[in-house]
Amino acid sequence: MMKLHDVWEKYQVNKLLNYADVAKFLTKEGQTVTYPPGKMIVQRGDFPEYIYFIIEGLAIGQREYEDGSEYRYFQVDKQNGNLGLLEILSKNEQYVATITSLTEVVAVKVESAAVYDILMNDLDLLRKCSLLLADDLYQRSGNDGIYYYYEGIDRLRLFLLNYAEQLQMKYLSQDSLLVEMSYEQIAAQIGVSIRTVGRSVHKLKKNGEISISGKKIKISEDQYQKLKNYWAG
Structure with a gap:
């Protein structure tokens, strides 16, 4: 056989x-x-x-x-x-x-x-x-189930890491990547409330893992490495 x-x-x-x-x-x-x-x-x-x-x-x-x-x-x-x-x-x-x-x-x-x-x-x-x-x-x-086992802030970390890697920051002329999605869209994507996204964004900004431009999330090369190192550790 x-x-x-x-x-x-x-x-x-x-x-x-x-x-x-x-x-x-x-x-x-x-x-x-x-x-x-x-x-x-x-x-x-x-x-x-x-x-x-x-x-x-x-x-x-x-x-x-x-x-x-x-x-x-x-x-x-x-x-x-x-x-x-x-x-x-x-x-x-x-x-x-x-x-x-x-x-x-x-x-x-x-x-x-x-x-x-x-x-x-x-x-x-x-x-x-x-x-x-x-x-x-x-x-x-x-x-569809990749975020199931993670808490809100880690769901956001994983989402942002995947977003940056999929868009390959090296192709962008600027030194940072602007996430072209609203908090509502991100919340729907990772399966949490908009409020949880807002709190998680605040914590990640405080940790230096992301920046904010207006109401959009920005990720620099250094911040991308921080997100990557978080999961590597």
């Missing part, structure tokens, strides 16, 4: 699916487009008429839950940048997230119908797609 690891090895595929995987099929269909920093590439709710394969640069995404109360931030680059792919594979008629360029982004824009037709007729690409969908579901299932 074959062991599970042996079967996994037999059908080994890379979790990532990017432009390099489909480029040979898209010699005529693709159109190269460039987005300056801060430009919206796709908007949540729009029909996924095109797939965008990022070949240079970094973009960030904002995803809402169905009730509209929670947000998640994630990054996409040339390794995992296939905007709209999950939507067409699951036959959803709306982009699930708004994606905005963080740096200058160069992408190849392809009609989604052409991409879907290619995927449905290539077994290796289909296997990659199945792993892509399964991994996305698995990661989100795990993240």
Whole structure:
């Protein structure tokens, strides 16, 4: 009887699916487009008429839950940048997230119908797609409970650390990162009250782990290291 690891090895595929995987099929269909920093590439709710394969640069995404109360931030680059792919594979008629360029982004824009037709007729690409969908579901299932075992202030610490790492501070021109989320949005994300977020922010500021600009949280390079060292210790 074959062991599970042996079967996994037999059908080994890379979790990532990017432009390099489909480029040979898209010699005529693709159109190269460039987005300056801060430009919206796709908007949540729009029909996924095109797939965008990022070949240079970094973009960030904002995803809402169905009730509209929670947000998640994630990054996409040339390794995992296939905007709209999950939507067409699951036959959803709306982009699930708004994606905005963080740096200058160069992408190849392809009609989604052409991409879907290619995927449905290539077994290796289909296997990659199945792993892509399964991994996305698995990661989100795990993240839903990641804060369960932590108190409010540690939930906020972990959230801010993940936020900074996902946005990769080295890509930002300024020397600190502004968290573009309200206390209400953060509270919904980490599963605590707005009041708890406010108290935790006050304590972290007092500890020198964050700064405040207006009503937004700021994280400098040194403060990022403090947050990182807290979990390392």
